[in-house]
Amino acid sequence: MSQSPALTLPAALMLLALAAIWGGSFFFAEIALSEVPPLTITLFRVAMAVPVLAVVVLARGITLPRGAPIWGAYLVMGGLNNALPFSLIFWGQTQIESGLASILNGTTAVFGAVVAGALLADERLSPRKIAGAALGLLGVAVVMGWDALTTLDPRNLGQLAVIGAALSYAFASVWAKVQLSGQAPQMNALGMLTGSTMIMVPVAWGVDGTPDLALSSGVWAALILLSVVSTAMAYLLYFAILVRAGAANLMLVTVLVPPFAIALGAVFLNEALSVAAFIGFAVIALGILVTDGRVLAWLRGG
Numbered sequence: 498m499s500q501s502p503a504l505t506l507p508a509a510l511m512l513l514a515l516a517a518i519w520g521g522s523f524f525f526a527e528i529a530l531s532e533v534p535p536l537t538i539t540l541f542r543v544a545m546a547v548p549v550l551a552v553v554v555l556a557r558g559i560t561l562p563r564g565a566p567i568w569g570a571y572l573v574m575g576g577l578n579n580a581l582p583f584s585l586i587f588w589g590q591t592q593i594e595s596g597l598a599s600i601l602n603g604t605t606a607v608f609g610a611v612v613a614g615a616l617l618a619d620e621r622l623s624p625r626k627i628a629g630a631a632l633g634l635l636g637v638a639v640v641m642g643w644d645a646l647t648t649l650d651p652r653n654l655g656q657l658a659v660i661g662a663a664l665s666y667a668f669a670s671v672w673a674k675v676q677l678s679g680q681a682p683q684m685n686a687l688g689m690l691t692g693s694t695m696i697m698v699p700v701a702w703g704v705d706g707t708p709d710l711a712l713s714s715g716v717w718a719a720l721i722l723l724s725v726v727s728t729a730m731a732y733l734l735y736f737a738i739l740v741r742a743g744a745a746n747l748m749l750v751t752v753l754v755p756p757f758a759i760a761l762g763a764v765f766l767n768e769a770l771s772v773a774a775f776i777g778f779a780v781i782a783l784g785i786l787v788t789d790g791r792v793l794a795w796l797r798g799g
Contacts, residue, residue, distance in 0.1 A: 511742075520758040521726070575670050579689060597706040599758030600755045603782070607781070612664075637660060
């Protein structure tokens with residue numbers, strides 16, 4: 498009999514590694530933003546990850562799917578899971594700190610549970626998921642501040658952009674489950690990044706103009722790390738954890754990403770977040786744990 502996925506020590510270490518890699522993506526983006534506009538950073542991130550994943554797919558002997566429907570599905574997935582959220586997050590980081598962006602991005606898990614519950618018959622929207630989402634929204638309100646309800650300044654718009662990215666990720670997870678469940682995970686990663694590259698080439702060039710390749714070595718290093726490590730390698734690690742630990746354990750990465758992003762921002766970028774940001778993160782993390790349900794079950798002795 499095969500064992501059910503469990504959070505073993507190796508899986509837990511892999512989960513921490515993924516959190517560090519994704520936490521680093523906010524840091525790398527902040528460095529790149531010093532010389533590269535947001536949409537062009539998105540283009541670099543997805544385009545440079547494609548050949549890395551293509552090598553992995555070919556090395557594993559995975560057959561490339563044929564037919565317009567599957568590649569159309571990859572195009573939509575690339576928009577929902579890469580092109581739109583990456584662009585929103587990078588633009589948001591022009592207005593807010595990288596650590597704060599990572600905190601707001603943590604709402605992906607609670608939004609994902611609500612969107613899946615509303616759209617998928619096998620993931621019904623339960624009172625627990627609604628409570629988790631309510632806590633997530635409360636955490637967002639604490640982070641943004643109550644004055645955000647009456648004032649719409651660039652900083653608030655930056656925070657709303659990251660929340661919009663979290664919602665886009667939530668819809669992407671539903672799309673993947675409905676449209677891409679029959680494909681190899683590595684092929685799905687390659688397909689969606691190919692799709693997002695096709696989207697971002699005309700969008701980035703149309704808005705930002707031809708990408709400037711005369712960048713400093715530090716910015717080039719940040720772009721390469723953002724693409725190869727925080728995108729291509731991160732997706733491979735993501736799917737490896739999914740097999741070993743399961744989707745429920747994998748969701749915990751959303752709680753682990755902000756501490757890494759906050760630490761990198763504080764040490765290397767001299768970012769200082771408000772007390773409200775940390776309180777809001779605690780509330781969002783509580784919402785994720787409530788959505789997950791296992792902590793509540795443990796407290797009840799279940």
